[in-house]
Amino acid sequence: MRVFLAGATGAIGKQLVPRLVAAGYEVHGMTRSESKRAVLEELGAVPVIADALDADQVAEAVARARPDVIVDQLTAIPDSLDMRHAVREFEPTNRLRTEGTDHLLSAGQAVGVERFVAQSNIAAYAMSGSAVKNEEDLLDTDPASPAAPNVAAIRHLEEAVLAATWTEGIALRYGWFYGPGTSMAPGTEIYEMVRKRKFPLVGDGGAVWSFIHIADAAEATVAAIEHGRRGIYNVADDEPAKVADWLPELAVQIGAKRPRRVPRWLGRLFGGEFAVLMMTELRGASNAKAKRELAWQPAHPSWRQGLTAG
DSSP states (O other): OEEEEETTTSHHHHHHHHHHHHTTOEEEEEESOGGGHHHHHHHTOEEEEOOTTOHHHHHHHHHHHOOSEEEEOOOOOOSSOOGGGHHHHHHHHHHIIIIIHHHHHHHHHHHTOSEEEEEEEGGGBOSSSOSEEOTTSOBOSSOOTTTHHHHHHHHHHHHHHHTOTTSEEEEEEEOEEESTTSSSSTTSHHHHHHHTTOSOEETTOOOEEOEEEHHHHHHHHHHHHHHOOSEEEEEOOSOOEEHHHHHHHHHHHTTOOOOOEEOHHHHHHHHHHHHHHHHHTOOEEOOHHHHHHSOOOOSSOOHHHHTTOO
């Protein structure tokens, strides 16, 4: 069976390729950069160099590969985010979630792929109501302005994938990635900010985060490829946690002092409105459906054991 993996050199792509190859799949890994050809070959994929925003290039690449499954892991999130300019920072990723996904769907329909699995995110849930959301809960219908383009792009992706009646369309709402190759791992900028007490608790720190180790996200994706059904799955660990709980715990684990606490107005001044929402209003996600229907269990069931592993 052939898998066409768009975004193959991202953090999750690098985890997915060797797992799929080991399971006997022929993986065609797409990246925009010629310089990453060697990385794909080393991982075991057939390199595909194409611009996801160029419909003709995508159509040609998919037609040449003739895959049974397309996996859309397209993102372009900078390693170092300027949260004060969140709309600008996420704009390339939002284009990939809209235009890029549409191009992949069109190309997939032309060759008749059996399954289309796409990366979504739990951040689009309404920031009201229950602290932990399941797949039946509504996405945010009135997001704050800095989050609105992100929510719109995620909504577009999910609606397009689920509307593709010619294939088994699956959207995976991942939690917050951590682990090798992600922005949350020992030695990364976020950890250094926590170590230097430059990552404060804003307001009550009441936002709920659902984490997922990048290896567990990859395993859930393989499970979706093999026996997922049309629909949406939250892919997160077993322990959603308030920022007021996980951030001080992370500081302790890496030997740092407890984070400073600042009022919302000060957090807004230095980090922007988007950062304040992430610290005070965000909702977590239940993984019960993915565990039940995908026969998947996270090897890192809690961020408590996973955030500083390795």
